[in-house]
Amino acid sequence: MSTKRFSKIVGSGSYIPTVQVKNEHFLNHSFFDPNGQKIETPNAEIIEKFKDITGISERKYAPDDQRNSDLAYLAAKDALESSKIDKESLDYIIVAHNFGDVKPNSTLTNQLPCLAAKVKNLLQIKNPKTIAYDVLFGCPGWIQCMIQANYYIKSGDAQRVMVIGSETLSRVCDPHDRDSMIYSDGAGATILEACETEEASGILAHATRTDTINEAYFLRADISDKADFEGNKNNLFIKMHGRKIYEYAISYVPGVVKEAIDKAGLDIKDIKKILIHQANEKMDEAIAKRLYRLYQERNIPAKIMPMIIQEMGNNSVATVPILYDQIAKDKLEDHKLKKGDYIVFASVGAGMNINSFVYKV
Template sequence: MINAVAGVSFIGSGSAQVETTLSNEMLSRVVDTSDEWISTRTGISRRHVANVGESLTTLAAQAAKNAIAATNLTPDDIDLIVLATSTPDDLFGTACQVQAAIGATRAVAFDLTAACSGFVFGVVTAAQFIRTGTYQNVLVIGADLLSRWVDWEDRTTCVLFGDGAGAVVMQACDRDRLLGFEMRSDGTMNGCLNLAYTANAVPLTNGVTTQKGTFTAITMNGREVYRFAVSRVPEVLEKTLFHAGLAANDIDWLILHQANQRILDAVAKRLKLPNERVVSNMAKHGNTSAASIPIALDEWVRTGQIQAGHKIAMSGFGAGLTWGAALLEWGL
């Protein structure tokens, strides 16, 4: 623990995917669809799906280990773990299982649920612990196994989602590299995208009835979610840039939640950003919810495209409905 107000730096990234992939052509054997139908409407060609015996804990832990390995730290140096997920192995929380799996014996750990905005919300949450001097080294993980909750007979949703995990290590420093952020929520639009709990009545004794149920499959109004994203995401990015005193042209990379290529194109057009500065890897991963931004970030870091000092604008948006943006400078 440190005792002075600090800035935030982003010093390492990591990601992990399960082995099994499901291509559009393979999916067309399961539901009435085609590679052409999926790819032209979404930009997705394949997605990773977890098999029986594969867990969110294992996937998140591997991404975390890879992120820590990219730094000069060890798991014992981590003070806090924030796991952004909507598909935990345990509804009481999965972050503590990840903490044990990576050997981060000193770290406190908790889950954060904000669906596809989860990683951005997690980064902003972690930054507050660092800025106030509470913790020095924080691990933020975005991980989801959405294949657990997909209706494989619903071609409007099952073609979209995949499984994966990504992570970053954030550290206290003298100069703050989280340059700005903005977070929003609108619960009146919850019905546009949700994974709802359905209960059945369970009579216990005279006058007392309780409930027992489960969560149903993902449901989505794709048209409304698209409208929401193309209007609200540019707005929240522009506000974030304003807070930082920067313009869109100052961004080296734009990393949006990898939901739909059409959304990425529309947001980039609104911000007047060239396509070569917009990160897109959804073709091979699909929509991995809270994992999509850190997976894309890690891929661009490890291929040398993101360099120290680059300014990265990222925005998550989805169920809740929630949306948010953060502007950061990569590296120490």
């Protein structure tokens, strides 16, 4: 048999911010609906319902002295140190995010230079052939960057690619919007490397879709729900149509995941873990149920879908690489990966975009 070129994850890292924000933090907030009407439901009741739906009991925020690029750098540094890989050997650094660097108390974004260039600078990489650029693709950004990196490697253009997902959503959320309780900060990084082998390994197949006719503005930037909020003068906040996103995700994510599994020549029974973007626990559970039903399977294996949303919240592009790093480093109880396991990565988010890839450990 002749050898083929595959992309293998040879290193991972993450940075979880130090500021712990529990649900009780929101007890004294004033919440308004999208029409600008004050919500009279007691906050304790709002928070309890929020936790029941999303599973979130706390989230992590970056301290004021850290930028998004700092988080990305710390995750990248962790990946390099834990893998013992020479930073000068990287052919690409690709950073997924949505808002660039955002200072505390302002939603003004700074994307010049791009975050990847800032990370390369912070890592003090001298190699001019380490190409650094960013990708904006909503929450599925890190997975899309992994798909791009795989193309570079399989084409022979690259030997090693670092892919980072980093975000500080806490700085772009409206304090008067109940959805603000979902968002958090964090960063995750992986290093993909070319592997020549006869047996299929690494990234095996992927699938992606984008829907914009009716779905483009399910997630958008807009002013606060509180019409006279002082912050409306200079800021736009992340806004979402939660119900529409939920319906879109459970309708289409299962099909995209199945497409990737089918392209890999596998069956759902072959999959050991599903690492999915985490914004809503009940939504992810519904996606899993519908995915298994596409294969006429009613029973979902226990622990197939590791969840960290309970303590992390939704940190967008960072959720999946952080999840992978925690499992790879045995930091997540009852979840392990072993050589030969097939795992699925999947995400859904602004655009609206959905993507997935199948990976053999």
